[in-house]
Amino acid sequence: MCVLAMCFDETMSLHRVRQIVVGGIGCFYLCLIYPLFVDLHHSRWLIEMHNQECDPMFISFFIALGLFLVIAARRPEQHRLMINFAAYQSLFHCAVMTVMTVEAARNGTPRQIADVVITAVIGVVLLALTPRGATPQGDEGKRPQVSAGSSPAPPL
Incomplete structure (x- = not known):
């Protein structure tokens, strides 16, 4: 609850909120290493899940x-593409x-909807x-100067 209060504090910058949220989601995903380890260590994916090696x-x-x-999360403005990729993914x-949940319901198979809501949120x-619209700072955004007697390098 304390983290939520910090996020909505009027004095906190949007940059800091981005850092907290992106870092928090990243840490949430990193915590999945424990279920992965358990699945691999006990061969659960092979024995209990009936050869579901995709999990x-x-x-x-x-x-x-x-x-x-x-x-x-350290510099969200410089990693817009990664954040967008994570969002669209x-x-x-x-x-x-959602399609799987609807199909499961139509076939009489119960399926939880919590994972659908979590990924949507x-x-x-x-x-x-x-x-949005932030330009990277430093030399990355600058174009090289071309002198009068030389031709510009071809694009890669």
Whole structure:
């Protein structure tokens, strides 16, 4: 509750809110390393889940995404593409899980909807907090000067 109060404090900058949210989502994804370890250590994906080898690979994607979100949290304005990727990935994942949930209900198979809501909230929050129109600082945004007698280098 204290973190939520900090996020909505009027004196806190939007930059700091972005850092907290992006870093928090990244840490949430990194915490998935424990279920991954348990699945792999006990061969749960093979024995109990009836050869569902996609689950550990799927979780490993989220762990890698979490690492990059934690890195992006330091300077969100310079990592807009990574934050947008995480947001859209979450929304597309939510769309697929929504279809799966509807199909499961039509076939009489119970399926929880909590993961659909969680991924939707993550995607919407990341999209809402993605920095807009900021230009990177430093030499990255500058074009090289061309002297009168030389031709510019061809684009790569």
